[in-house]
Amino acid sequence: MxxxxxxxxxxxxxxxxxxxxxxxxxxxxxxxxQDAVCGGGEYPVIAVGGTGSACAPDGEEPPEGYARYPEGKVPEHVDDKWYTYWNTRTVDENGRTVELSEEN
Structure with a gap:
């Protein structure tokens, strides 16, 4: 045993x-x-006053017409909480979050 x-x-x-x-x-x-919003060495930026986003190289400012996402509200993966949130919002030229109209 x-x-x-x-x-x-x-x-x-x-x-x-x-x-x-x-x-x-x-x-x-x-x-x-989940697919990452941006590749390595990049961070996501949002189009000012309209729809769309892009990726900017780390260490560089966003391209003209784009801004950094507000702190704590940065999408990291496609269809995550903040990715979905920004589908109906954008930032204005003063950095304030605004709702998008149906026309945008």
């Missing part, structure tokens, strides 16, 4: 570690399924 118990314990440990590894891989892999 003692021999049988010794064989089962390493098997259970190995199985447990394997399942933990698979679970970790699935959970961390789910984050990378």
């Amino acid at each position: 003692r021999t049988a118990n010794r064989l089962r314990t390493p098997y259970r440990t190995t199985l447990g570690l394997a399942l933990a590894g698979v679970t970790l891989a699935v959970l961390t892999g789910a984050c990378s399924v």
Whole structure:
């Protein structure tokens, strides 16, 4: 009986570690399924007074006609909370958030 118990314990440990590894891989892999708004070395910018966005190189100011998103409201992935939020809003020339009309 003692021999049988010794064989089962390493098997259970190995199985447990394997399942933990698979679970970790699935959970961390789910984050990378979403498409990033911008590539590495870039940050998202919003069109001033209208629809649209673009990506600007890190360390550089936004191109003319674009502004940085307000702090804490920057979309990171396609269809995330802030990406969806900015589908119906923009910023004006003073940096204030404004609702978009149906015409934009």
